[in-house]
Amino acid sequence: MISQVILWWVVTGILGWLAWPVGFWLFQRLPGRGYAFNRILGLFVSSYLFWAGGSLHVIQNDAGGILLALLVLAGVSAWLVFRPGGYGREMSSWIHQHPRLILTSELLFACCFIGWSILRAFAVGKIMPVGGEKFMEIAFLNGILNSQAFPPLDPWLSGYAISYYYFGYIMMALLTRLTGALPAVAFDLYDALLFALGACGAFGLVYELVSSSDRHEKGALPAALTGAIFTVLLGNWQGFLEILYTRGWLPFSLAAWTGVPNFPGAAQVTGTFNPGSFWGWGWRASRVLSDSTLSGQSIDLNPITEFPAFSFLLGDNHPHVLALPYILLGAAIAFQVLWMALLREEPHLWRSMAFGWIAGGLLFLNTWDYPITIALILGAWLAGSTLSTGLLSNPTLRSTLRLGLTCLASGILFYLPFFSGFSSQAGGILPHLLPPTRLIQYLIMFGPFILVLSGFLPTSWAQECFRSGRRVALRRWLRWWSRLVIALLFLFLVLLALAALILWLDAVRGGNLTATLLPILEGRTPGEAAFLAFAYRLRRPGVFLLLTGLLSLAGVSLWEALEHGKEGATDDISRTYAQAPDPGLIFSRLLAIGGLVLTLVVEFFYLRDGFGVRMNTVFKFYFQAWLLMAAASAYGVWWFFRYGQQVWGGFPALILKAGMLTGILAGMAFPVAGIISRTEGFSAIPSLDAASELHRDHPEDWAAIDWLLTRRAEGATPPVLLEAPGKSYTYAGRISAFTGFPAVLGWSLHEMQWRGTYTEQSRREAGIAQVFSAPSSPAAREWLKTWQVEYIILGEAEHTYIHELCSRVEQPCNPVQVEEELAHLYQPVFHQGQTTILRLPSSLP
Template sequence: MFSFILWYLLSTLLGWLTFPLAYQLFPALKDRGYTLSRAFGLLIWGYVFWLLASLGIAQNDIGGLLLGLVILAGLSAWTFFSDHRPQTTDFDDRVHGQSSIVEWVKGNKRFIITAEILFFVAFAFMAFVRAGNPEILGTEKPMELMMIHGIMNSPTFPPRDLWLSGYSISYYYFGYVMTSMLAMLTGTPATAAFNLMISLIFAMSAVGAYGILYNLLSKTLDHRPQTAEDHGTVNGQSSTVTALLAPLFLLLVSNVEGFLEVLHRRGWFWTNGNNFWTWLDLPELRDAPTQPLGWIPDRFWWWWRASRVVQDYELTGAFTGDTIDEFPFFSYLLGDLHPHVLSMPFVLLAVAIALNIFLGGWKGKINLYFGELHISKTGFAVIALMLGGLAFLNTWDILVAGALIVFSYALTRIRESGWGWGRIEDILLLAIPVGIVAYVMYLPFFIGFDSQAGGLVPNFMFPTRGAHLWVMWGTLFVPVFAFLVHLLRTKTPANWRAGIWTTLTLLFVLLAAMFAIGLLALRFRPELVVPILESQGRDAGTFIVDSFARRLSYIGSLITLLALLIPALSFLLHRNHESFDALPPADEPSTVNHQPPMFVLLLITLGTLLILGPDFLYLRDNFGWRINTVFKFYYQAWILLSLAAAFATAMLFMKLRGTAKVIFNIVFAFILVVGLAYPTLGIFNKTNNFKPPFGFTLDDFDRVEIENPDEAAAILWLRSAPDGVVAEAVGGAYSSYARIANYTGLPTVLGWDNHEGQWRDYLLIGNRRQDIETLYTTPDGFTAQEIVARYNIRYIFIGGLERSTYAVDEGKFNSLYRLVFQQGNVTIYEVP
């Protein structure tokens, strides 16, 4: 509880410390960046601290942390006392509030209180959930704990890799740096910081999404006259409450699978033989429901299936394995502190940056060698800081964030200068220089980062079934489709010719790229292609024909995505969108001045393309198939489409009348029932109905002390011992192996070898696994000493896992090394 309070106070202090800076940097946003100031402050503080430690200017200790915080405070104080005006005078009081920060705060108390209550409730809620199942066991959790402990125990950067002694981390680890910073400054052990960081990320994402929707709604409502019939108001009160839809859709509303679990448990639509569940083809749900029938799913870890609804089959009918299609609530329920979770509030920060640009913020000029960039130098620097930080946090996110920012800038240039080839030049003039600057700003990371990406691979065999697409996206698709239908119904101006041709062009590009890469691979890398053709029992021609026959049988997914893309692009590409105007009420005559919110249409377009892309191309990596590409692209798409769905719902609530409003209210209620079935039931299953076997705690080490007090005592001893490499048993991933490194922060010779193989060349791992086995089992002291010297081992740990993994010959250790710890069946030897 004390650590929770400290983290809340520190994050709140960080937000207020950063707000003067955000206030000046986000002049076009109604909230002036307030709701994203915590994430923005953590980004700046983290970058400054990491850079100083990487350059050897500061140490990875409390002093270095405070130095970074002082620099952030200095920037903010300079901004506050200078009280600079926004970089453009195009914003009146409706957008930027009063001229001073103090007056802005006084005038926005209702909004600030609502945002702070939301943050605290979200932080406390997720902390309570984590306290009910705080175990850092299974899936990727041990790896993530290793990252945190490794960074906390590294005197400088790059931090050392605890799973490969002698090497530094080769992974995007910025989120773990941020976690370690908060842990070190508050004195929180890594095993508690793990769960607190999940809770903090959840809360920052909640308030960040809330702020984005608040800014969108406020801007929309401010741009049309208020009438007596309006269901919303222009004074911000409606936006303050309605904006809560954003965290609801982003973090709580889930896919349809949880609702299907309830239907299946009730035995609905089930008959012997072929039935709805056979057609749907979701593993476990194809099987007969357990008896007696009930309402609550009772299958072990039933909530896992929701993250694996997209099913891929080879042309032979062989199942390739589950494709990962996580969504936010699943991630928080699972409790993995993985980069895609850690980056979420910063992706939202990138969305806010794009929105600020779209609304006219950061106007200025930068003269480049090849042309003129119409953006301020400060804005350019913030974009570079943000994009480089996202690459460091979760490299996949740079695609969606970069595209959103660049195309938002392009839309502002279209409003200012019209359509033309010059807009392509504008895109390149922003994208290329900002990419170079971002790379240079984070150069110490990129130098040591070894990506597993191996180029693009054509996806002939694995289109997504329409049924699976709707199970995954139905709760977001419905409000987005309703929004687009309303635009059609109100005769919102659209360029249908441009929308259709642009969509067909994008589809052609994806198909052409798929064929081109496939033909090039067949011509120049047949050793990669021929085994695939042989495994399917087909030559190249038959393979292509059968693949397209499958696409035709799965045509529902393509039709769905095209039905989103065509209208979204048609409205987006209309030439007469000079302003960000509001939607007309359904019964109000439409005129050329009634334009859709272009930024939301951009979110819909990019989100849809992220879903469509993996049906044609995927990134080659160690997974072999499209599993990881679907995972990362779908997750980014959920963020964008959840914001769009929240905006759509809010606007339809305020604009619909009569029967249409009644119908939409019923539809929305159904969406809530379907989308909230998963979190409502899943949370009790995951937490054992909030009856944790080891009591409520945020510190997983409390469990370790109860389950294995001897090893817990040994771990505490090693934490206080001098630094050194520890030898422990080596085994498979997603297991208890590497536990000593994970819980002590000391490097081991080899942790999970398959993960190290993903992060770097397998040649670097060498014979470490075999050498450790030899170290424990050989009776030959000289052989043992040679291995100890080779890996600079200081401690040899012998516990229950070592004894069950190897036939340990302990005699040589007794004769060669000093016994420094003995309790129960745990022994530690130190090499002199």
């Protein structure tokens, strides 16, 4: 397995160097020229070319198609370097000027990738047989590897293509083919790769911010490393609380007061610093919010509060993790846009389209991340243009609109093949009527960043006021704060009234939407529910006041910087770096505003989906907010340690620094304890095969998987399987998941989430039930012909399914007779233990 780690390190390095000229052109105004993003950009561009070529049927989904995509990338880069007036000499000069940045970036990637590969080798429970979504993720990878073209076949709904944002799995499949790794090995290594790419992306973003603020780049590398730690390694405070409780230093009453679900009820006091199994305390750290009904009763679907360190320890290669490096890449693009606006450089059409193309990749990676990235890009351009040409002048508004339309158009244009077959369960935006988040739970989640931002934002505002000769007027901030509070409360009241009206009209017309919200309304009228929702926000205002206060600080300081920046604006378009305002400080405030707004929005709204509450909305928005606040906080720590004493004096600055460091150290308790728990003290036999434990625990099924894989002809269409269907998070669908051969039906509820409807799944469930209860019936044969089934699986999951099916009163049958009948009707071609594979004739009578 060591050879695979080295091979992945080398291959990703080659991709990075192939794409560096593209990055050098893309980030032309940034001090670091986006060097730390090379591998991220290389994997993105090569995967896009591979996918686009396969979608247009120009290339095939094989090693030859990948090599052709790499040749195109190499050709574009060669043209950028060697064309007349190309970047050859400039790149050579830049390399000689930045050896420390290059060396640190490469060492950071190597240490993170190799280190996390070691952790993955020792991790236990890599792909769990039940729970988690790793079956789905390995199914997508194998489904893509088994598809002849794109869109790839859906391994859990035969005859259909994947209806999900699957670009991250295209990237994983590309590296799997390039390195020749087994899919289960690639699954483990890709988690390590994402950890390393996320660290490098955060490192690169913070480096560009600090280097732009400090022309001599002093402290840029340490600050950038801090950004990497904050983004992928730092945890929330729940890990620290778990350790305190386990050690016996946190009283039960105080732990219970936090209201974190299952804490401290499921925790134990052992007198040690070891909080126990990661699946206990570690899981609680990803579920720290507890929502309740309007009557105050706890609900089952509590918000998901994952953060990167938890996700990487869990090892889920899910879209929110797959997109992580590319959110940071989008933020770097936004910072490049800010620089261009400050220097009054209108983006060329090709460059604007490139910005939109890369940002649009998030639509295909994890659609939720796209709006905030576009908003960040346009906000950066608006801020920079305002500083250069005046506050919200007509040229500023026109150029912002032009950039926005170009980015949106190119983001859609370049991904049309994806949109043509994509459907979703998203059903609009609904008001969050349930009680708001408790302040203590919000601080447990984002405490390290809130402490840093609470020191950084007011201090940076005060310093700007001192330098410009203005007074630090608290009344000015309080005026901003009170206006924001009143505006948001008024807006929420209006929206509640509108929601009540919509629900009333809906009830008159039949009540479809009202039925969806019935568990939340609890028999109340829409008006009563709206009144209670507003009353709860007045009784529990902590999170609202905290976030609006910090947003007001960031907003007033940014607004005043823009107002005073316009006073110094000149008509000289060729402004130098030395003449420009501090872009790092401006952009860090934009990042902070973005992160804070994302966590405030979910207090009032959520995206309607199959869950009916804000569980998934909090999950997606909090994860994005973590990335933005981590970068802003890393910059804030550097800035405060450099300038804080000048503003507050020695002792107050020392107290604030101590508070920041204490909060950060409390957050570092999670990764330290998490690494030990996740690997059980590095006691297991190391293996980078993510399927090794399933192979050990279910040898008969794995023998069937191996048999199927060895009998598929190269280039042939994969056969259709019939195995026991499952709802979600079960052992069902394991054969199709680990072969990539399409099953008639796998996890049906996940298919509903991906497609927004349960019609086809319901129809197939009824047909599968007929096949596994009355296999000789004409209806069963007709179903098998319709689905073009080639193999029927009879294994552990099927035995259980048939027994449950036959136990139903409305469909009585004998499980033993059913299995004997299936074996009589169709040819057994594989048998080991309790697992049998039956082959159907090419044409059923």
